[in-house]
Amino acid sequence: MANSQPRGAKVGIVANPAAGRDIRRLVAQASVFPIAEKRNMMTRAFSALGMTGVDEVMLMPDGSGLNDRIRHALKLPLPEGQVWPKVTFIDFEPEDSPADTLRAVRFMVEQGVGAIMVLGGDGTNRLVARVAGDVPLLSLSTGTNNVFPAVREATIAGLAAGLVATGRVDLKEACYRNKALRLVVNGAVSDLALVDLCISDELFVGSKALWRAEGLDQLFVSFAEADAIGLSSIAGLIRPVSRRAPFGLKLDLCPPARAANVVAAPIAPGIIVEVGIEAVSALSTGDSVPLRLRRGVVALDGEREVEFAPADQVMVRLAEDGPLSIDIERTMTLAAQHGLFVRETHALRGVGARTA
Amino acid sequence: MQLSKADLLRAYRMMKTIREFEERLHVEFATGEIPGFVHLYAGEEASATGFCMHLDGRDKIASTHRGHGHSIAKGCDVDAMMAEIYGKKAGLCGGKGGSMHIADLDKGMLGANGIVGGGPPLICGAGLAAKVLKTGGVAIAFVGDGGFNQGTTAESLNLASVWRLPCLFVVENNGYAEATSSKYSVSCDDFTDRAAAYSMPGIAVDGHDFFAVYEAAGEAIKRARSGGGPSLIEVKLNRYYGHFEGDAQTYRGVDEVKNIRATKDCLMLFRKRVEGAKLVDAAELNKIDADVLAQIENAVKKAKAAPKPTAADLMTDVYVSY
Numbered sequence: 001m002a003n004s005q006p007r008g009a010k011v012g013i014v015a016n017p018a019a020g021r022d023i024r025r026l027v028a029q030a031s032v033f034p035i036a037e038k039r040n041m042m043t044r045a046f047s048a049l050g051m052t053g054v055d056e057v058m059l060m061p062d063g064s065g066l067n068d069r070i071r072h073a074l075k076l077p078l079p080e081g082q083v084w085p086k087v088t089f090i091d092f093e094p095e096d097s098p099a100d101t102l103r104a105v106r107f108m109v110e111q112g113v114g115a116i117m118v119l120g121g122d123g124t125n126r127l128v129a130r131v132a133g134d135v136p137l138l139s140l141s142t143g144t145n146n147v148f149p150a151v152r153e154a155t156i157a158g159l160a161a162g163l164v165a166t167g168r169v170d171l172k173e174a175c176y177r178n179k180a181l182r183l184v185v186n187g188a189v190s191d192l193a194l195v196d197l198c199i200s201d202e203l204f205v206g207s208k209a210l211w212r213a214e215g216l217d218q219l220f221v222s223f224a225e226a227d228a229i230g231l232s233s234i235a236g237l238i239r240p241v242s243r244r245a246p247f248g249l250k251l252d253l254c255p256p257a258r259a260a261n262v263v264a265a266p267i268a269p270g271i272i273v274e275v276g277i278e279a280v281s282a283l284s285t286g287d288s289v290p291l292r293l294r295r296g297v298v299a300l301d302g303e304r305e306v307e308f309a310p311a312d313q314v315m316v317r318l319a320e321d322g323p324l325s326i327d328i329e330r331t332m333t334l335a336a337q338h339g340l341f342v343r344e345t346h347a348l349r350g351v352g353a354r355t356a
Numbered sequence: 357m358q359l360s361k362a363d364l365l366r367a368y369r370m371m372k373t374i375r376e377f378e379e380r381l382h383v384e385f386a387t388g389e390i391p392g393f394v395h396l397y398a399g400e401e402a403s404a405t406g407f408c409m410h411l412d413g414r415d416k417i418a419s420t421h422r423g424h425g426h427s428i429a430k431g432c433d434v435d436a437m438m439a440e441i442y443g444k445k446a447g448l449c450g451g452k453g454g455s456m457h458i459a460d461l462d463k464g465m466l467g468a469n470g471i472v473g474g475g476p477p478l479i480c481g482a483g484l485a486a487k488v489l490k491t492g493g494v495a496i497a498f499v500g501d502g503g504f505n506q507g508t509t510a511e512s513l514n515l516a517s518v519w520r521l522p523c524l525f526v527v528e529n530n531g532y533a534e535a536t537s538s539k540y541s542v543s544c545d546d547f548t549d550r551a552a553a554y555s556m557p558g559i560a561v562d563g564h565d566f567f568a569v570y571e572a573a574g575e576a577i578k579r580a581r582s583g584g585g586p587s588l589i590e591v592k593l594n595r596y597y598g599h600f601e602g603d604a605q606t607y608r609g610v611d612e613v614k615n616i617r618a619t620k621d622c623l624m625l626f627r628k629r630v631e632g633a634k635l636v637d638a639a640e641l642n643k644i645d646a647d648v649l650a651q652i653e654n655a656v657k658k659a660k661a662a663p664k665p666t667a668a669d670l671m672t673d674v675y676v677s678y
Contacts, residue, residue: 021548021560026575026587032558034549065545096592203633206357206571207561295633309633 009166010056011049011085012108012135014101014128015042016120017064019142022303023207028268033142038119039069041140043084045117045158050083052162057085058113060104063096101127109135114165115326117157122148122230122301126194129180129323136164136175136324147195147228148178148301152328160331168340171324174331178322179222179248183298183306184288184315193300194323196221196232197316201296205304211268213275217293219251220283220316230302234265234275248318250289252278268302285320357571364636367409367566369644371401371623373434374425376652378597381424381441384656385601391443392454397425399596402622403528404429406569407496410577414493416464416482418475420500420528421456422595423468430465432458438655444662450673451665473506475499476525480512483521483586494580496524502533504547513554513588522580524573525588528563530595535607551588563593564620567629594620 015038024030042059049057059067067089074087090107094100105128108116117138118128125139125148138161139149150157163169181193201215210216210231223243224235235241235249238261256262259276266272283289291314298306298314308314335341359367378398385394397404400422408417408429419426427437432448440447441455448460459467466478475497482495499509504527516523527547531538544550551558561572569591576587594616598605630636 017546018560021546021558023559023561023572023575025548025551025557025559026572026579026589029557032549032552034552035545036549063539065539065542068539069545202357203359203635204357204567204571204629205565206567207559207575208568307629307633311634 009054009162010058010111010113011054011161011165012058012060012105012113012116013042013045014060014105014116014118014120014124015062015066016101016124016142017062017066019120019124022209024209024211024268027271028211029270031269035064035066036069038142039066039073041119041142041154042070043073044154045161046084046087047079047082048155048158049162049165050085052159052168053166054085054162056088058088058090058108058111060090060100061092061094062100063094098127102131105131109133114167115161117161118149119154120149121146122195123303125149125323126192126301129178129194130192132323134324136171136326138164138326138328147225147230147232150328156332157328159335160326160328163331163335163340164326169331169334169338173334175324175326176244177320178243178325179285180319180322181220181222181248182317182319183300184317185306185308186313191300191305192319192322193220194222195301196230196235196299198231198299198302199291199293199296200299200304201293202304203295203297203307205297205307208303208305209268210299210302210304211271213267213273214255216253216275217296218291219253220248220289220318221251222248222318222322224249229266229269231267231299233267234263234277235280237263237265238277239280246285246320248283250281250283252292254278283318285318288315288317290315357567357574359567359570361636363409364630365640365644367405367570368623368626368630368636368641369648370405370409370429371566371626372644372648373651374398374401374404374428375623376648377424377428377434377437377655380652380656382597382601389660390441392456393421393600394441394455395420395422395600396595396597397422399616399621400528400530400563400593401425402566402569402626403526403563403591403593404498406566407498407524407526407573407577409570410574411464411494411496413464414486414491416466416479416486416493416495418466418478418482418495418497419468420475420498420503421468421470421472422500422528423458424455426498427458427460427465427468430460431463432460432465434651435655435658436460438652438659439662442659442662443664444659445665445669446658446662450669452669452673471508473499473503473508475503476509476512479523479525480515480519480521483516483523484519486522487519492581494522494524494577496526498526498528500533501527501529501531501538501542501547502536504529505533505541513550513556513586516586517554517556520583520585522583523586524576524580525586527588527590529590529592532595532599532607534599535603537607547590548588554586554588556586556588558588558590560590560592563591564622564625566622566626
């Protein structure tokens, strides 16, 4: 690769073995994402990261066998022409729970990784964002209702992550700051959502995913795209809001029979349902909004996570200090403009290179 | 997902009955009074309860050699189960089956099974009967992570899918096939990956969380009843005791079970949730605890006092007249 060779660059990879396994495969024909493919994505990313000069990749421990497959791959001869970084398996006993992700990411940040690749869905990215600080995320979709991460080829994602982690492309030029919806329970920030935070009158977290329109009471979105899948599509099909806009939306929902406006929204793969809209208002960053319901569950990025009862005081706040994301297209364009992938030869000196 | 207070109390009673039944057997087996082997279900109660709460008289289940929990959840009589385990004539199978062959066809419990992976083929038959006779019934095979690696299970998944049978295949993955870790012995890492190969949906659910199991089970059963065909549900859980009573469990971590009991116990989590949300009073749950303890004590006393089968009983139940 062109340009000087930076030393010591590290990249963390968080691959959620549980992503793509939830109940939406049963109720909503959601796609299946086997672990073998996650392993393949990781090794394709290794190749790309090695090519950009990343020296070390740090992996979270897992109880699913994903890392065993990686260890096996490391024993085999590398595919011709590839150079993989050193692979470090973070050493702790996994609980096979979200706590593993939080612990691993904290360790990665302490170790000074220049970027974290996240293979998962909105839920996995939400977890990583809680503790990643200012380390930029390269989010690749392997989940179900994915809005936050992109569906991109892991090789290209690995190149973009490597370019930022090694400093070949300037982080400030390649990344953007996300908003986040902070959930405040009894005065303390308990969790966050990156895309949508929805309140339902259901009593239990249950199997987590939220795919029924019945009982939805309020929806808060940090951004809303008209072509999104999931709960944020309810907002996106009424009033789209971009990721970079300095505000979000609050929607008060009701049964379609009582609503002035009804939107047909794809709230889960294959499920397009009518949702009644009572009111839509802008949500400014810094605003704290109390809930209407006194008992119910809070779904963060499409997954029920928090049960609340009348004794709890629950607020939602839109914050502008969400995680940094690597913009793959922008990073690769900058790399191209700087000629980072072009090597001049004596035979055809200068042909085709650096044509901005 | 909405559950009434009556549903919550019923779920707790079912889980508590299974737990106390197994805890008492753990104690009693050590006395040497119980013939044969027992394989205890303690720790896995949320799974059997979460599924069987949705079932009625039309439905059939097939179990594994770890079958006490499924039997209780499907409505088998606790006294008769205890008598069966003690090998007494008053037992569900006349004392001839013991722990590994408990069955009660009247309750739709097709049997615990000494054959690893023996349940799924039975469930295909039960599912086919329900489909042909249009009973609206469903059939559930509970299988362990070891049983799910058996050829019988693979054939059953295929057959159920080809015939679109109203069947559920529930993998209760407690991490060990006898003493072999599923991390070593399962090629696909995650059983749900296999569902796609049989053109059926596959999901994973936390088996320590009754509410997660109950909701997933309800959706899979609803799908099967309405003609949607079979599905595969992996329930990730833990057993508190060895593969069998007497297993030294040298393959497990020193504090593995202690930590699981302290942080993931399904009964503890259930109480925390429903008491915390003030859906049920602690006093009501405590009363269930006391009732269940007395029920199990009574079952053990009756089983011990009950007569054994006689020599004449050897010649009965050998052949069945249809």
